Structure formats: structure tokens, C-alpha cells
Amino acid sequence: MKQKRFNAIENDLERAVFLAEYNSRRQRSLRLSAILMIAAKHGLRGLLYVWPLVILLFVDFSGVWSGLRLLLLGLGVVAWFRFIHNSVRDDYTRFVAGVLLEPGKLGRIL
Amino acid sequence: MFKVRDQEPDYAFVPNVQAPETSCYGRPIQLVDENDPLAGQSLNINGDSGIGDNPNRYKQHGFYFNADNCIACHACEAACAEKNDTPAHLAFRSVGYLEGGSYPAVKRLNISMACNHCDNPVCLKGCPTRAYTKFAEYGAVLQDPDICFGCGYCTWVCPYNAPQLDPKAGHVSKCNMCVDRLEVGLKPACASACLGGALDFGVIETTPEVCEQLETRIPGFPDTSITQPNIRFQQTGSLPREMYRTDSTPLRYIRDDQNAKPGPGIKGGQGQYRSAAKTHSNKSRSWSLSSLRSREDPLVLFTLTTQAVVGAFLVLFLGPVSGLQGLDFQVHPVAFPVALFSMIALLTFGLVMSTLHLGRPHRFYRAFNNLRYSPVSREVAAVALFYNLLGVYAVLTAMPQLFNWLPEGLVSFVREASGWLAAVAGPAALYFMHCIYRIPARPYWNHWQVLTAFYGSMLTLGPLFAALFFVPVMLAQGLDYVALLQFLSLPIALGLLLEGFGLYRHARYLKSGVGEADAACQEQLTTFGRTYLARNIGLGVNAVLVLAFAWIPLSGAVGLSLWALIAVSIAGLAVVGRALFYVVVIPTTMPGAFFWNNPGFQDHARDSGLAEMQQVGVQIVVH
Numbered sequence: 001m002k003q004k005r006f007n008a009i010e011n012d013l014e015r016a017v018f019l020a021e022y023n024s025r026r027q028r029s030l031r032l033s034a035i036l037m038i039a040a041k042h043g044l045r046g047l048l049y050v051w052p053l054v055i056l057l058f059v060d061f062s063g064v065w066s067g068l069r070l071l072l073l074g075l076g077v078v079a080w081f082r083f084i085h086n087s088v089r090d091d092y093t094r095f096v097a098g099v100l101l102e103p104g105k106l107g108r109i110l
Numbered sequence: 111m112f113k114v115r116d117q118e119p120d121y122a123f124v125p126n127v128q129a130p131e132t133s134c135y136g137r138p139i140q141l142v143d144e145n146d147p148l149a150g151q152s153l154n155i156n157g158d159s160g161i162g163d164n165p166n167r168y169k170q171h172g173f174y175f176n177a178d179n180c181i182a183c184h185a186c187e188a189a190c191a192e193k194n195d196t197p198a199h200l201a202f203r204s205v206g207y208l209e210g211g212s213y214p215a216v217k218r219l220n221i222s223m224a225c226n227h228c229d230n231p232v233c234l235k236g237c238p239t240r241a242y243t244k245f246a247e248y249g250a251v252l253q254d255p256d257i258c259f260g261c262g263y264c265t266w267v268c269p270y271n272a273p274q275l276d277p278k279a280g281h282v283s284k285c286n287m288c289v290d291r292l293e294v295g296l297k298p299a300c301a302s303a304c305l306g307g308a309l310d311f312g313v314i315e316t317t318p319e320v321c322e323q324l325e326t327r328i329p330g331f332p333d334t335s336i337t338q339p340n341i342r343f344q345q346t347g348s349l350p351r352e353m354y355r356t357d358s359t360p361l362r363y364i365r366d367d368q369n370a371k372p373g374p375g376i377k378g379g380q381g382q383y384r385s386a387a388k389t390h391s392n393k394s395r396s397w398s399l400s401s402l403r404s405r406e407d408p409l410v411l412f413t414l415t416t417q418a419v420v421g422a423f424l425v426l427f428l429g430p431v432s433g434l435q436g437l438d439f440q441v442h443p444v445a446f447p448v449a450l451f452s453m454i455a456l457l458t459f460g461l462v463m464s465t466l467h468l469g470r471p472h473r474f475y476r477a478f479n480n481l482r483y484s485p486v487s488r489e490v491a492a493v494a495l496f497y498n499l500l501g502v503y504a505v506l507t508a509m510p511q512l513f514n515w516l517p518e519g520l521v522s523f524v525r526e527a528s529g530w531l532a533a534v535a536g537p538a539a540l541y542f543m544h545c546i547y548r549i550p551a552r553p554y555w556n557h558w559q560v561l562t563a564f565y566g567s568m569l570t571l572g573p574l575f576a577a578l579f580f581v582p583v584m585l586a587q588g589l590d591y592v593a594l595l596q597f598l599s600l601p602i603a604l605g606l607l608l609e610g611f612g613l614y615r616h617a618r619y620l621k622s623g624v625g626e627a628d629a630a631c632q633e634q635l636t637t638f639g640r641t642y643l644a645r646n647i648g649l650g651v652n653a654v655l656v657l658a659f660a661w662i663p664l665s666g667a668v669g670l671s672l673w674a675l676i677a678v679s680i681a682g683l684a685v686v687g688r689a690l691f692y693v694v695v696i697p698t699t700m701p702g703a704f705f706w707n708n709p710g711f712q713d714h715a716r717d718s719g720l721a722e723m724q725q726v727g728v729q730i731v732v733h
Contacts (some may be wrong), residue, residue, distance in 0.1 A: 042472075045475045048475075048494060049458060049461050049462075049494070049497065050458055051498075051501060052451065052454045052497075052500070052501030052504055052505060053451065053454060053455060055501075055505050055509070056451060058509060058512060059447075059508055061444055061447075061448060062444065063444075065448050068448055068452070069448070069451075072451050072452065072454075072455045075455050075458065075459070076458060079459070079461075079462050082462050082465075083462075083465070083474070084472075085472075086471065086472035087472035087473070090470075090472055090473075
């Protein structure tokens with residue numbers, strides 16, 4: 001991850017070469033893998049604080065309680081989103097955006 | 111690496127002097143052993159190995175402040191701001207004033223203060239993310255803003271206001287002793303810029319050439335036993351017996367001549383200055399309800415919801431064990447698990463609230479990084495443990511069908527075990543929560559009343575939650591709810607009495623405590639006087655009523671209405687009481703100036719719109 005970032009390149013020719021590689025199919029798939037890894041990492045971290053509510057998906061409370069169950073489930077999902085959404089964006093900016101990724105070093109994202 | 115300019119004057123270089131082996135605190139000044147692998151290694155800043163030869167690199171260094179020479183020109187502040195490129199609302203070094211005497215014999219004491227790179231850095235121990243390091247080189251306490259997630263706990267525990275929380279950037283930063291300058295032999299920027307020869311720097315316990323004293327205390331300086339700061343002072347000029355802060359903090363400093371001990375360099379009969387509350391004989395009691403809001407509002411909700419959920423779980427889990435049949439899973443096969451999940455939702459809300467308090471909420475997971483020292487890490491870990499045990503208990507209670515593939519005995523064993531463990535982990539989490547507030551630099555908090563307040567809230571809000579949930583259910587089912595209410599009255603009354611007793615003893619402690627505690631007490635009795643009084647009266651009235659309801663069965667619309675009123679009153683007073691807890695505290699900071707570090711001026715600047723001008727340097731309130 002010590003690759004030179006796109007923003008740090010001042011030479012036009014170097015930028016063009018960088019972009020050619022950056023937009024290649026290989027780099028795009030690496031970026032997708034990195035995004036999935038980041039989302040999984042922060043999703044699991046967020047789950048630490050919401051998992052009992054997510055499990056409400058598998059419960060069938062009868063009658064008037066089913067509405068409350070959906071409310072709690074919704075709260076859990078909102079809280080989960082709250083825990084992960086900035087984290088994914090932050091890690092994407094730090095590790096993925098404007099960087100040429102190398103397959104062997106993707107693990108460092110975790 | 112810092113570039114040394116041509117013709118840098120001699121005074122800008124760190125002198126090579128002989129120092130004693132131990133400091134005045136009895137700690138070795140040489141920070142690493144000759145055979146230590148660290149010896150010979152350098153900070154190697156920016157990967158540049160071209161460092162100068164410095165025989166004192168591994169000795170504890172510190173600032174020297176000669177108050178006799180300081181003219182409050184603020185050149186040190188300016189040099190620091192330029193070197194570190196700090197925004198206008200932050201200052202790693204600042205000059206504050208104390209004034210005393212009466213015209214024409216008025217005296218002003220100027221104090222320039224930054225981080226003291228203490229021997230016992232409480233910021234380092236308190237930081238939950240381990241963003242702080244005490245370096246063997248120069249003994250510098252360094253902080254990494256990239257690791258910091260902006261909880262601001264270091265700003266609470268530091269008695270000198272050295273770590274600076276930047277609400278815009280969402281992290282803390284602080285004086286780094288200009289280690290890059292030290293590596294090339296130069297003194298920190300502030301010491302090099304001092305015009306009057308007031309600020310100096312070198313190996314600790316060495317006196318600069320033109321100075322004579324080597325004191326650890328100066329008026330306005332907090333108790334050195336908290337952190338053992340590495341700063342030495344000279345102040346030989348005579349000062350009035352009472353000195354006042356020029357900022358709006360209601361503190362003064364009184365010289366304790368009666369207990370003075372004669373010693374070298376101490377003028378006849380002159381003792382040390384100690385802090386005391388500034389008396390406001392004409393300040394009347396007011397409500398100040400709008401001032402109850404603060405940056406710590408999310409913590410008000412987090413602490414109260416956590417305490418309520420722990421209390422509610424104890425009632426639901428231990429209630430049937432202690433003879434309360436109305437709350438059993440067998441009696442309420444649906445409502446009981448729904449109550450458990452509602453508690454989990456409430457605690458999730460509290461945890462989300464606790465992250466809102468952070469400058470970088472998305473890095474909440476770093477709170478676990480310093481379990482060895484930080485009470486914040488321990489609290490977060492204990493609350494997470496309770497949360498997960500509660501989750502296991504709720505899942506196994508509500509959906510045993512998901513675990514049909516496991517032996518039935520094992521499922522019930524795990525459910526019971528998780529319940530008992532949660533019943534232990536919950537109160538333990540509240541104990542660790544209280545440890546966060548036992549801070550010597552915040553004397554108002556540093557009392558066992560915090561523990562009684564937290565356990566008191568657990569005992570009142572928990573059963574209240576259970577009653578609010580189950581009484582409507584029992585009412586709908588046509589079951590008798592009066593016995594349940596009578597049973598729950600006992601822990602509620604106990605909680606109210608416990609909190610009241612703690613408050614009573616706390617009030618007595620504040621009167622006999624140090625100046626900051628007494629000043630906080632004055633604030634409590636004046637600025638928030640009516641709010642404080644109303645809360646205490648409400649607490650007492652609620653305790654009496656709840657105790658009475660424990661013996662007198664109340665039913666019907668009147669009974670339920672009375673209970674509803676009491677529930678609203680208890681919950682409202684709990685929020686007000688907790689908000690007071692956060693806003694009343696007065697920390698042991700260094701004195702501010704007329705404008706800078708003056709809370710009164712900052713309030714005025716925010717009210718008048720002056721704060722919107724960036725150059726005024728007033729921190730924005732938003733987070």
C-alpha cells in the first residue's frame with residue numbers, strides 16, 4: 001500500500017500511464033474485492049453491537065408483538081448502518097481510492 | 111528532518127550539561143539502560159538517519175519557566191503555532207495570567223504552559239486507543255492524531271489542559287516537544303523564541319545559566335502528585351497572598367503561610383499557593399436550563415440507558431429467583447422475550463449514542479485497545495460483554511427452536527449460564543463506568559458518589575422499565591399487577607435512597623475539598639441552584655412516595671396515574687441530574703488569559719457572533 005497515489009502525481013504523462021492501469025479490468029476487480037473486504041470487516045465489527053436484533057429476522061412473534069419485532073429489527077439495521085457507513089468510506093479513501101492495488105497486499109486492508 | 115538555519119544563535123541550542131541521576135520525584139533521569147536495545151536507536155524522524163550526536167538523548171528533558179522574566183508577549187505561543195501549523199482555535203502552548211493586590215500595588219503573574227511530558231502521563235494511561243507513547247528519547251510524551259478517535263478522555267484527565275481536542279478534525283493533538291528540532295540539537299520553537307529569557311529547555315533538574323530556582327510549584331499550577339510533571343519554575347518576586355484568575359473560572363489561589371516550611375530560596379514564612387473557590391456573595395440561584403446542554407449529552411443518554419438496561423435485566427432474571435412470579439417466562443411466553451429484545455434495542459441506542467460523542471465515531475472499535483490501563487477501554491469491553499451475554503440469553507430464551515439440533519440440556523445450561531454471567535457483567539460494567547470519572551484532575555467527580563449515582567440509577571430506572579413494559583401487558587391480560595408494582599417499589603426506593611445518600615455525602619465532600627471542588631459546588635448552588643434544589647427535592651419526594659406505595663397497594667385509574675407521574679418524574683430527574691453531573695464540573699486547568707482560554711469570553715463570542723470569525727480562535731460547539 002506504499003504505492004504512489006494518483007493525487008500525488010504531478011507529471012501529466014505519469015498520470016496518463018497511472019490512469020490506464022487504474023482503469024484496467026484487473027484493477028477494477030481488485031478494487032471490488034477490496035470494497036467487499038472492507039464492508040465485511042466493518043460489517044462484522046458493527047454486528048458486535050447489533051447481532052441480537054438482527055436475529056429477530058428468525059423469530060415469529062404473534063399478534064400485536066410482530067409490529068414491535070419489526071420495529072426492533074429496523075432499529076438494529078439502522079444502528080448497524082450507523083456503525084459501518086462512515087467506516088467503509090473512510091477505509092475506501094485510505095486504502096483503495098487513487099491507488100494501484102496489488103493482489104498480494106490486499107490482506108493489509110484488514 | 112528539521113533544517114537548521116545558518117547562524118542559528120547559541121541560545122537556540124540545547125545545552126550539554128551534567129544532570130543528577132534522579133529527578134525530584136525519585137525517578138531516574140536516564141530513561142534507558144546502557145545495555146538496553148533502545149540505547150543508540152533514534153526516533154529516526156521521516157526515515158532520515160542524519161541526526162546529530164547528542165549524549166543526552168535518552169535523558170528526561172523538560173521546560174523551565176522563569177516567571178520573573180515573562181512579560182506575556184506571547185511569542186512562545188506564536189512560535190508554537192507557526193511550527194505546528196495549528197488552527198486558530200487550538201494552541202499547544204498558551205500564556206495565562208493571575209492577578210492580585212490592589213492599586214497601586216497590583217501584581218500580575220504570567221504563566222506560559224504546554225505539555226509537561228510527565229513522568230506519570232495520565233493521558234497515556236487514560237487513552238483507550240493507545241494513541242500516546244512515552245518515548246525514551248527526551249522523555250517526550252507523543253500522541254498520534256491518526257490513531258486517536260476523538261473521545262477527549264485525555265483532555266479530562268490532564269490537569270494542565272495540554273491535549274487539545276479539535277472538534278473540526280475530530281481528534282486530539284498536543285505538544286510534541288518539537289522532537290524534530292531536538293534531534294538536530296535545537297530547543298523547541300517556543301523556548302527558542304522567548305524574548306525575555308523566561309522559557310527555557312533542557313535536561314530536567316538542571317538550572318539554566320541565568321536562573322537560580324528549581325521549583326516544581328508556582329501559583330495556579332495544579333497538584334504535582336497527579337502526574338509528576340517535568341517542568342521547573344522560578345518565581346522569586348513577591349506576590350500578594352491572594353491571586354485571582356483573569357478568566358471566568360471561579361477560582362482564586364491563596365498562599366498558605368500558616369503551614370509554610372522554611373527552606374532554601376523560600377522567603378520568610380511564605381507557603382505554597384492552593385486553589386480556593388471565588389466567592390460570589392451576590393450571585394443568586396437560577397435555573398440555567400439551557401446551560402444543561404453540553405458536548406457530553408450523548409454520554410448522558412448512554413450512561414442512563416446502560417444503567418436502566420442492567421437494572422431491568424437484573425429484575426427480569428433475578429425476580430423469579432427471589433419469589434416474583436409475575437415476570438416469569440412461563441407467565442409471559444411472548445412478552446418476556448420481547449422485553450429482553452427491547453432492552454437490547456435500548457442498549458444498542460445507548461451504544462450508538464456513545465459513539466456520537468466521538469470525534470471519529472466510525473473508529474469506535476479502537477476503544478478496546480488499552481484494556482491494561484484505560485478505564486474507558488475496560489468500560490467499553492464490560493458493556494460489550496454484558497450486551498453479548500444478554501443477546502445470547504435473549505436468543506436462547508426467545509427462539510429455542512433454532513437450536514433443536516443441540517441437546518436440550520446444553521441449550522438450557524448455556525441460557526442459564528449466560529444469564530448469570532450477564533447478571534455479574536452488568537453491574538461490573540457500571541463499576542468500570544464509574545472508574546472513568548474518578549479523575550484527580552476533576553475533583554468534583556473524584557468521589558464515590560459517582561458509584562452510588564450509577565447503581566442508584568440502575569436500581570430505579572431498571573425496575574421502572576420492567577413496570578412500564580409488564581403492567582400494560584398484565585392489564586390487557588386481566589392479571590393482577592398490584593403485587594408486581596409493590597415488589598418493584600422496593601428496588602426503586604432503594605435506588606433513590608442510595609442516590610440521595612451519595613448526594614448528601616458528596617455535598618459535604620465538596621465543601622471540605624480542594625478549590626476546584628468547592629468552586630463546582632458554588633456553581634451548583636448558584637448558576638444551577640434552582641435546578642439542583644428542584645432535583646434534590648424531587649428525589650426525596652419520589653423516594654417517600656415510592657416507599658409508601660410499597661406498603662399501600664394502589665390500583666385502578668388513580669393508582670396507575672400516580673405511578674405514571676412518578677415514573678415520568680424519576681426519569682426526568684435522572685436526565686437532569688446526569689446533565690448537571692457533566693456541566694457543573696470544574697477541572698484543574700491552568701489559568702487562561704483575558705480572551706484565550708477564557709470560558710466567559712468564549713460564551714460571549716458565541717452569543718455575539720464573534721466566534722464565527724475564524725481568527726478569533728474560539729472553538730465551535732458542534733462536533
